[in-house]
Amino acid sequence: MDLPSVRKLRGYAFDPSLSIRLETHQINEITYEVPWEEIDYSDGTLRGEYVEIIDYDPSVKEFYETIDFNNQSILAENGLAPSESNPKFHQQMVYAVVMTTIKNFERALGRKMLWSTRKLDYDPQNGKSKYEEYIDRIRIYPHAIREANAYYSPQKKALLFGYFHSNPMDQKDQMPGTLVYTCLSHDIIAHETTHAILDGLQRHYNEPSNPDVLAFHEGFADLVALFQHFTFPDVLKHQIAVTRGDLSRQNLLGELAQQFGVAIGHYGSLRDAIGGINEETGEWEKNIPNPNEYNEVMEPHHRGGILVAAVFDAFLAIYERRVADLNRIASNGTGILPQGELHPDLVNRLATEASKTAQHVLYMCIRAIDYCPPTDITFGEYLRAIITADCDLVSSDPYAYRLAFMEAFKKRGIYPQGIVSLSIESLWYPKISIPEGPNSMIEIIANFLRDYSHKVAYYTNRKDIYEITKGIISGNISLELRKKMLLQPDEYVMSLHRRINVKFNKSNDFIKMTGLMFGNIGENFGIRTSSSNGASFSVQNLRLVNRVGPNGNKVNQVVFSIIQKSGVIIKDDKVLRTFIPDRNVDLTLEKMEKAFIYRGGCTLILDLDSRKLKYSIKKPLLVFRLKNRNQGNPLLNKEAIEKQWLFQNETSVNAMSEFQKYFSATINDHAFEPFALLHQH
């Protein structure tokens, strides 16, 4: 017999506080449908393909029994009924939301999600013989801390959820002193899961190299939580019916969005940017975008809120366009709806449109991640990524989704750097054009990657995908893996890394295209270079992208990132000279000199059908003087380096949390949990 396709699990749509309010209790319980998977209970924990749940509470040193989804009565009733007092239900809730979030990413991106690897110190003498280690599952601790806090730990590859005695702002929602569990809130779980997934997709995004980076992590995590919430039509239906009629009040969805956040304390702060209650009228109002905010606000949550508000604005604009016809039909063209309750059919249709729009916006936001530079993301670049990803997949745009995004970002003063005018065309990253000669080299790489795509496409096991990908990048392929890849035991595979080194070495065009150094003169720029392997760089995030757009457009691409680091010595906020990272360890610095490592990088998107390089989205380490674009020698991108230096040493200090100020050395101090610090409130 075939296995079922989904596992149905009951859970809260928001969090428990709404279940005790008469007006919301009936919508607060929904049934999550997560893809069916085999679960291993043999170790007393819950272990699926992506996650393992260990319900250990270190503050009371207690382990709780794990829920068994195969238990007959649990199975028959779509899981346990929502209950705050049963830790097994807590596990069920976390599992359902984490899996829902993962599946949304997989659907949007068209591939399996891999967690970020665990970095290890390569040091064969001390038995550390690996650079990194594959992580099959993240760990989930539903009751890990005793505070109003929850975080993703990149070091432990774990989600830690806290619980605490509440001290609510509004005592009618929660009895003061009752326990509040962060692992029972859809938004918190989705938010933290997104941090973990994003870390797997773009691991350098927790390095604050400009004011947007950490804010992006927060804002993006919140966007996913928010729009995932809106994809549940039942939740929307109720609200649409309640506010009966007044559909011109676009506030409705905004107010709802904010409510989601407010339910448990501080996650609401990100959404304060959307709007608030006007004290005079008592009505909820959308905030008027303040274009200066983007230049002034540096604290990551507050800044992330700007991103959330911008995307939410775009969502509202799209939704309005999508329901304009419904409004006309229901009001006979007058725009004024008849008295009394809304027709349930209309409510259904409106809710469906809202949830469909939310799904589209959610997927647009997620897909864009593949089109972002591997380091130093800014909101402007994210906008360009959204537009480019969407243009690639969806040829016609009748509801003007892309324009809605552009407008919303513009209103908040978020302009990408380096474009001349603001239009969809200019936001769309230009397609790469390189001369015939270098292009033939790209074709060789493209052929190789096409081969890779065939190999990977056969595998659905995430570890296989990881290992094949890693083998392709590094060339180290074990015997076992050779079998999987249908290679002869002695067949030589030239790694992607090596290929890039060999091919890109031959022309300045590649340096221009990527902003990175290949070949033997890297040391002039503070890049470690060996005579045999040339300038060192790392290849990351090699992934296969197979997507089908709504009009049947197929996107068939391979994407990967190249990252290169350079050591610079700064004096008086200016680049003075360079040094070689990882080699010049006993660097001697003069007074007022500071050593600094700068990472450049680029994301290369290769179209497999045409075997052409389509986009290069870069954060250049090297630049060419404008005058002699086609000749001349590359120069260190001092402007960017100095800007980053200034940010990390001055601006960011003011944006540090109280906790960091007292307990960490610098904003870049990641020995402690970076996301935990962001969430201290």
Added chain:
Amino acid sequence: MSNITHADIRMYGTGTGDCFVLKFFSDESQKFTMMIDGGTWKGTKSHLSKYVRNLKKYVSGHIDLLVITHEHKDHVYLFDACSDLFTKNFTIDEVWMAWSEDDQNDLVKEWKDKFGQKKKALAIASDKISLAIQDEKLTVQLSKGFNGTEVVKRFKKFSSSLNDFKELHFSVDSSGKYKGGLKGMEIIKKQIAKDNIKYCKPGEIESISKLPGIKFHILGPPESFEAIKKEHGKKGSEDTYDHNKVLKRSDSFSAVITEQSSAMGQSPFDEKYNDSSAKSKNYYNQSDSFWRTIDLDWLVSGAGNLALRVNTGINNLSLAMAIEFEDSGRVMLFPGDAEFGSWESWHNIEWNKKGKKGKHLTEDLLNRTVFYKVAHHLSHNGTAKEKGLEMMTSSDLVAMATLDFEAISSNWKSTMPNRGILKDLINKTKGRLIIMNEKDLFYDFDEKVTLKDKIESERLRLNEKQQKAFKKSFKETKLYKQYTVQTNLEN
């Protein structure tokens, strides 16, 4: 009796911490001696005795009024370290403290009990973490991970920071265990004041018969505990020197750590849910996944936040006062270490009179401030911006800050001085910012411009008359820095 003409304000250089003596004169004759706080971050008894002896000699063994702003080591430690000097051949007529020190007040008692729990929790958590750090099993395991040596180092730094917070707040016995409140405070209350203390409330305006023409306006601590918890202004507003958030109270952590028998400190779930098979426990404890265990995380996160909350709580309990020369309206502001919540509350005090031009009296007092004792050693949270410094508009403004990098916890150096406050203060005072010890302090982040140089260059902006006046009023020795505030500008 003729009115007061000037006051000498002497800041003792005991190390980061406050120890002030104010002498009020009517022309040449000394009328009144006042002492505000007596503390420092650190220092041996023999080192500190030098200052205390000088102080005793300076005041001829008698203080008319002692003001203790709040119970932090850097404000009361001298009374502990040099208790013999203070309890012998030394008399004090009157002691003032904040209303929140009145142990007879039921509200205070209740709050102190709760707060005491928190302090105790902080001590226990801090001890647990230092103990864990000493455990080689942990450090060896930690160092095996990525960047392991650095991680261990950071953990140690965290533990030492936490320990500093602990020392700032309460006494520990020889083994470092929590004993109770600060000894210095106890000595002041029991041995020096002999429980004869005046507890001040915001809104009170005091005058003293020996001090004609002087009014003491009590600004803080606020009477609401909500304000006391507040370290920062509203997020995103321009009220403070950085954007941060209101701390949220959570008693769970303190409760569970002090192992109270109450329900709060125990597992929230029915026993029947416990995993009796020990299977998950064995899985969790597998040695190859040690790096994923979370036994310390809740302590680190909880203790760190608790330390910040406790610290803010006590700072906001500072007795803050504006001392006014009635005739000229000039004001000297001594806020203790008040943080934002306190500053904000001053503007809601219901005074029995209005300020000039119908302004709220607090704003008016700030407008007329000519001497400002910088709160909290120039840290980011010590001085409110819109509701504080920006209202200090007098062109005569002089400020004193009790910061000394040679005697401070190394872990605090990153928060003091705050560049934003520094910049505004130097600008407003035109360089008349007197710092306890400028050594190792820089004006900018790159540490290119020393604070001393910056201050000196800024003083060139003073006009000739101002320069002369400042030079005449300022005095400096190895033990102290002193500034004279004139009652009237003309003098």
